[in-house]
Amino acid sequence: MVRATRGEPQCPPDYVELRDRVAEFVRTRVMPHERVLDGGGPEASAVLARLRKEAKDAGLWAMPHPVELGGQGLPFGAYAHVAEAEGASDHGPAVLGSASLLDALMLWRHGSPRVRETYVRALVAGDLRACYAMTEPDVPGTDPFRTATSAEQGRDGAWRLRGRKWFTSGAADADLVTVLARTDGWAPDRDGLSLLVPTGSAGFHVTRDLPVLGAAGQYEIALDEVTVDADHLVGERGRALAVAGERLQLGRTLRCLRWLGQAQRAFALMRERALSRTSSRGPLGELQLVQRHIFESLLALRTTRPLVHEAAGLLDAGLDAHVEVGLAKVAAARTLQQVADAAIQVYGAEGLGPDTPLPGLLRTGRAARILDGPDELHITSVARRVLRTGPP
Numbered sequence: 001m002v003r004a005t006r007g008e009p010q011c012p013p014d015y016v017e018l019r020d021r022v023a024e025f026v027r028t029r030v031m032p033h034e035r036v037l038d039g040g041g042p043e044a045s046a047v048l049a050r051l052r053k054e055a056k057d058a059g060l061w062a063m064p065h066p067v068e069l070g071g072q073g074l075p076f077g078a079y080a081h082v083a084e085a086e087g088a089s090d091h092g093p094a095v096l097g098s099a100s101l102l103d104a105l106m107l108w109r110h111g112s113p114r115v116r117e118t119y120v121r122a123l124v125a126g127d128l129r130a131c132y133a134m135t136e137p138d139v140p141g142t143d144p145f146r147t148a149t150s151a152e153q154g155r156d157g158a159w160r161l162r163g164r165k166w167f168t169s170g171a172a173d174a175d176l177v178t179v180l181a182r183t184d185g186w187a188p189d190r191d192g193l194s195l196l197v198p199t200g201s202a203g204f205h206v207t208r209d210l211p212v213l214g215a216a217g218q219y220e221i222a223l224d225e226v227t228v229d230a231d232h233l234v235g236e237r238g239r240a241l242a243v244a245g246e247r248l249q250l251g252r253t254l255r256c257l258r259w260l261g262q263a264q265r266a267f268a269l270m271r272e273r274a275l276s277r278t279s280s281r282g283p284l285g286e287l288q289l290v291q292r293h294i295f296e297s298l299l300a301l302r303t304t305r306p307l308v309h310e311a312a313g314l315l316d317a318g319l320d321a322h323v324e325v326g327l328a329k330v331a332a333a334r335t336l337q338q339v340a341d342a343a344i345q346v347y348g349a350e351g352l353g354p355d356t357p358l359p360g361l362l363r364t365g366r367a368a369r370i371l372d373g374p375d376e377l378h379i380t381s382v383a384r385r386v387l388r389t390g391p392p
């Protein structure tokens with residue numbers, strides 16, 4: 001059970017039971033299968049399909065998606081609390097049908113009538129999988145203006161894509177990928193477009209797996225004269241970065257909420273270890289250095305959670321949240337890495353091996369400080385905005 005404490009953001013009373021049901025489902029159904037799901041392949045696909053059916057049977061499927069798209073329409077302010085519980089496992093969002101939220105909302109808001117009708121409800125139902133390809137080899141991921149992937153529109157109206165993308169999450173299993181590309185003949189330093197590419201298209205290739213600190217799930221893709229129908233343009237021509245910015249704000253906030261859930265999981269493991277492990281000098285929890293790990297980790301959690309929920313609240317209200325999302329992203333990534341590292345220290349050698357989820361949590365925390373924009377990007381962006389406009 002996820003418990004709010006005095007001074008921390010409170011889950012709306014009407015949704016406490018739902019949050020606790022999600023936490024229980026993730027703990028008892030998802031976590032026992034994490035090793036299989038991490039491995040990928042046919043066995044992982046079979047387990048994922050079975051768990052998704054269980055989630056649907058339990059009434060926990062697609063909670064944050066709009067009702068008109070086949071979801072449950074859970075308000076984002078309430079879902080923010082559920083997302084912590086759901087995200088305690090990396091696989092929670094995929095099992096419970098919320099991993100498609102960013103793609104479904106983007107295509108529903110910015111896709112053509114054909115795209116909306118053909119793909120969006122199938123994404124929400126879990127019948128299709130989508131991913132987003134933005135960063136490229138040899139191009140700084142923090143500088144999308146330098147995108148080298150190009151798109152040229154022919155006389156027939158279709159687009160032809162050429163280029164490479166990498167660190168594209170879930171590309172190997174995706175049915176659709178949205179590709180950020182430079183518009184041929186348009187001010188190349190600024191303008192660009194996003195195109196929705198069915199992964200079965202001729203010329204689309206997943207060229208290699210890119211393990212992140214040993215973990216699978218990221219891929220490099222090649223686009224070799226891939227032809228895309230004109231109505232698969234996402235958003236207005238030349239406005240791709242505006243669509244990307246909208247997606248990134250929500251995506252980073254969702255990641256922060258899930259990182260909080262994983263940090264809380266690491267904290268619970270550390271506390272349990274400190275209470276149950278006994279040495280010749282007594283319980284570990286009576287050692288001052290272990291108590292310091294507990295204190296510093298609790299402090300990190302208690303100070304980070306309000307930042308993340310403040311960002312979520314502003315986004316829910318449709319307000320500018322650039323400063324708050326930047327603060328939350330850096331704080332949540334640091335907190336997950338710090339708490340997971342402390343838990344490993346309290347566990348000792350066992351914390352380094354396969355018998356606990358701690359190595360995976362530490363890996364996620366370390367990667368979090370680079371993925372979705374490195375710490376340095378968010379620090380400088382927030383600082384510049386505050387220097388320009390004053391403190392929020």
